[in-house]
Amino acid sequence: DQQVKQNSPSLSVQEGRISILNCDYTNSMFDYFLWYKKYPAEGPTFLISISSIKDKNEDGRFTVFLNKSAKHLSLHIVPSQPGDSAVYFCAALAQGGSEKLVFGKGTKLTVNP
Amino acid sequence: DVKVTQSSRYLVKRTGEKVFLECVQDMDHENMFWYRQDPGLGLRLIYFSYDVKMKEKGDIPEGYSVSREKKERFSLILESASTNQTSMYLCASFNRDRVPYGYTFGSGTRLTVV
Numbered sequence A: 001d002q003q004v005k006q007n008s009p010s011l012s013v014q015e016g017r018i019s020i021l022n023c024d025y026t027n028s029m030f031d032y033f034l035w036y037k038k039y040p041a042e043g044p045t046f047l048i049s050i051s052s053i054k055d056k057n058e059d060g061r062f063t064v065f066l067n068k069s070a071k072h073l074s075l076h077i078v079p080s081q082p083g084d085s086a087v088y089f090c091a092a093l094a095q096g097g098s099e100k101l102v103f104g105k106g107t108k109l110t111v112n113p
Numbered sequence B: 001d002v003k004v005t006q007s008s009r010y011l012v013k014r015t016g017e018k019v020f021l022e023c024v025q026d027m028d029h030e031n032m033f034w035y036r037q038d039p040g041l042g043l044r045l046i047y048f049s050y051d052v053k054m055k056e057k058g059d060i061p062e063g064y065s066v067s068r069e070k071k072e073r074f075s076l077i078l079e080s081a082s083t084n085q086t087s088m089y090l091c092a093s094f095n096r097d098r099v100p101y102g103y104t105f106g107s108g109t110r111l112t113v114v
Helices: none
Strands: A010-014 A019-025 A032-038 A045-051 A056-059 A062-067 A072-077 A086-093 A107-112 B004-006 B010-013 B019-021 B023-025 B032-038 B042-049 B064-070 B073-078 B087-095 B102-105 B109-113
Touching: A010 A019, A019 A032, A019 A086, A019 A107, A032 A062, A032 B102, A045 A056, A045 A062, A045 A072, A045 B102, A072 A086, A086 B102, B004 B087, B010 B019, B019 B109, B023 B032, B032 B064, B032 B073, B042 B064, B042 B073, B073 B087
Parallel strands: A010 A107, B010 B109
Antiparallel strands: A019 A072, A032 A045, A032 A086, A056 A062, A062 A072, A086 A107, B004 B023, B019 B073, B023 B073, B032 B042, B032 B087, B064 B073, B087 B102, B087 B109
16 A cells, blocks of 8 residues: 555646646655655655655755645745756655655656756 | 765676675665665665664565675675566665755666566
């Protein structure tokens, strides 16, 4: 049973517009969430994270929003750039537990020039 | 910054061969992980290790084993490679010493079994 779900396998947006990537989780023990970005033939790289004590975290063009009651988080990229084209993985962690990240299946973002 | 190094970027092996994938991290992290990534299936955990000589099965351990003789090195072993093990293999170590917590991944090994 998938504990972290990214229901959109792909997303296409125009350069300069907003990209919104969504992620849902089912395990209420998760209290720390991360987004990773992955280019083909490379390992994932950390993008941004959020603790469950917050509902928003911002880093430059990237903002993550957390809605705990809905068990939903989203990643906003504004403005989107062609170099943002990659696969984005949402991940969740229950701190104090096994330190195993639980990943979603990823969303492939394409930003068109 | 933490560095996680995977010994090979690309490998081609024959069916039935024993294959070793090596991973080294330089930050004294206790927890290390092996994943494989396949299109549409995301990242699937094969094995992980909490400490030297400690290992636990992940979600898809069949056909794989691991070795952790030293803290910095975590090896994935394909006992008898098969074509369905053609995949991207990713090693990671877990940082819990400073925010942000989470994994640092290696660059990956693209394994093709023919």
